[in-house]
Amino acid sequence: MIGKRMKHAHRYQEIIRCFLRNGFGYLMKDLGLTEALSLSVKREAKSDALQQNLGERIRILLEDLGTTFIKLGQIASTRRDLFPENIILELEKLQNHVPPFSFTEVNRIIEEELGADTENLFAKFHQTPIASASIGQVHFAILHTGENVAIKIQRPNIRTVVETDLEILEDLARLMDSQLEWARNYQLQDIIQEFSTSLREELDFSNEGKNAEKIAKQFTQDSTIHIPKIYWDFSTKKVLTMDYIEGIKINHIEQLAEKGLNRKIIAERFAHCLLHQIFIEGFFHGDPHPGNVLIMPGNVVALMDFGMVGRLTPELKYQFISLIISLKRGDSERIIHTLSQMGLFPDDVDLSLLRLDIDHMREKYYHLPLSQLHLGEVLNEFFTIALQYRIQIPAEFTILAKSLMTLEGIISFLDPECNMMKIAEPFAEKLIRDRYHPKKMLETSIHQIKEYTDLLASFPKTVRELTSTIQKGKLQLKISVSELHILLERLDKISNRLSFSIILLAFSIIMVGLIVGSSISNKTMLLWKIPIIEIGSVIATLMFLGLLIAIFRSGKF
Numbered sequence: 001m002i003g004k005r006m007k008h009a010h011r012y013q014e015i016i017r018c019f020l021r022n023g024f025g026y027l028m029k030d031l032g033l034t035e036a037l038s039l040s041v042k043r044e045a046k047s048d049a050l051q052q053n054l055g056e057r058i059r060i061l062l063e064d065l066g067t068t069f070i071k072l073g074q075i076a077s078t079r080r081d082l083f084p085e086n087i088i089l090e091l092e093k094l095q096n097h098v099p100p101f102s103f104t105e106v107n108r109i110i111e112e113e114l115g116a117d118t119e120n121l122f123a124k125f126h127q128t129p130i131a132s133a134s135i136g137q138v139h140f141a142i143l144h145t146g147e148n149v150a151i152k153i154q155r156p157n158i159r160t161v162v163e164t165d166l167e168i169l170e171d172l173a174r175l176m177d178s179q180l181e182w183a184r185n186y187q188l189q190d191i192i193q194e195f196s197t198s199l200r201e202e203l204d205f206s207n208e209g210k211n212a213e214k215i216a217k218q219f220t221q222d223s224t225i226h227i228p229k230i231y232w233d234f235s236t237k238k239v240l241t242m243d244y245i246e247g248i249k250i251n252h253i254e255q256l257a258e259k260g261l262n263r264k265i266i267a268e269r270f271a272h273c274l275l276h277q278i279f280i281e282g283f284f285h286g287d288p289h290p291g292n293v294l295i296m297p298g299n300v301v302a303l304m305d306f307g308m309v310g311r312l313t314p315e316l317k318y319q320f321i322s323l324i325i326s327l328k329r330g331d332s333e334r335i336i337h338t339l340s341q342m343g344l345f346p347d348d349v350d351l352s353l354l355r356l357d358i359d360h361m362r363e364k365y366y367h368l369p370l371s372q373l374h375l376g377e378v379l380n381e382f383f384t385i386a387l388q389y390r391i392q393i394p395a396e397f398t399i400l401a402k403s404l405m406t407l408e409g410i411i412s413f414l415d416p417e418c419n420m421m422k423i424a425e426p427f428a429e430k431l432i433r434d435r436y437h438p439k440k441m442l443e444t445s446i447h448q449i450k451e452y453t454d455l456l457a458s459f460p461k462t463v464r465e466l467t468s469t470i471q472k473g474k475l476q477l478k479i480s481v482s483e484l485h486i487l488l489e490r491l492d493k494i495s496n497r498l499s500f501s502i503i504l505l506a507f508s509i510i511m512v513g514l515i516v517g518s519s520i521s522n523k524t525m526l527l528w529k530i531p532i533i534e535i536g537s538v539i540a541t542l543m544f545l546g547l548l549i550a551i552f553r554s555g556k557f
Contacts, residue, residue, distance in 0.1 A: 015168060023057050030179065031175050031176065054086070054087065056090055059090040059094060066134075067158065070094050072169075075198050077402075079398045084387065099132065101155060103127040106118070106127075109156065110151075113239045114234060118141070123143060123146075124142040126140040126141065130150070136153050136205075138150050139151045149241050151239065154203070159203055207307075212242065213230055214283060215283065218283075224300055224301065226296060227303055228245055229243045245304060249290050250270065250294065251413060259297070263414045266301065267415040268418060274403065278312065278427075282313065283309060284310045286402070287402070288303065289406055312396055316396060316397070318431065319338050322338045323379075323382065326338060327366075328366070328373075332358045332359050335362070336354065342397065350389070354389055357385050361381055361385070376405030379401035380405070
């Protein structure tokens, strides 16, 4: 840790100064990172910084810190389960105000990556970029075979800058986890690790190309959806070449009208396109904002920029539908059960308070017609509750919520009368049918049997390891005073039940002995003219049934 701080000392100073300027000096002080700074640097905090709200200061801080932090802020803007709404709204405003880099650099990178310069590789190459962002910029070109292409080139040395910043972020997260209780509660190291993984994947342009091809395969039979073709002979980790798409942004309704394009058809096709990706394929565009959606002649919907995608397993898709169905049915217990399957509940979660909040949310939507139910909004309310109770929700669900909110916003803008729930209903019904199809249920049962078999096979080893741990005196139990009486009561019940079982076993052995003896002598066993065997059998049976009933009632069978 200290080695990294020495290695990146200059960048550490820049980061600390940015925190001070934007009113976060107290955080750096708590971490002990301001000691090495001069007095003049410590006084750098902006006088107007403290006049802004927390969300604004965080956004400005990230913009001051540059590319890595801007990208992490943009990723964080999808995580409504981790951050309050006021911060999310500010993070969504983050922009990449980065000037384009020179054509000399463009030509050098292409030559390094593709083995030849732009003049030899392309019939025509526009030196002025058509778009510029923090990670790369896009140029128009024409291949020698005649295809118009868009070429995305990674910004020079951006990987080195990002890796340095990510190392510092991971170091700061470890430091905060060790010194600040709120950071431990939010498991800051895990959050930074998740964001770092996402950003590193985005730096590899080949991932975006693979994502585009995977989504393109979903619509090979649908001419109303267009995904740009990837030219792998002209693509690497730092260069991505794809079809150049000429179209109108989906939210430019005046231009759509001028070209005679139908907004209602576009709205329905766009909704059908994304819902098919989510419910049927489980692999979907994670950032379908208007800049990434163009409309081509014939009302064809074209998607671009597949750097962020969402993935949903069959189980996650079912849990999503289960939440919506339970909400409409007013089943709070089922909602809590689904949330517990989706995420990880903290040990100290107050289920009674959680149930009250779920009930309040249920009442809000219970009598609402399906046509007025907004899926993205519903998911975000669940995430607000998850944030309040520190329930960890899979990142895939947060990307899903952002995609659905973006979709619903665009659809309502294009066609206010479009009922997205009506479009979504057939997809949800198919998902339910597929889940309870006999073949699917048989496959699930076989999988569960295999899991139980593996569990049973490993059980003796687990018991041996546990026994060894106990014998070595390494097993530790932490019991609070408030929990001691509960533990004693449970131990008392266990000991009573164990004693009862032993008595039942002894009584049964005696009865078996009497029955065997009676059968050998061919005589009925009588004691004081009482049929001992018959009465004993009845008593043993009643004792056995009583024990079974007690076990079943305990719910621990």
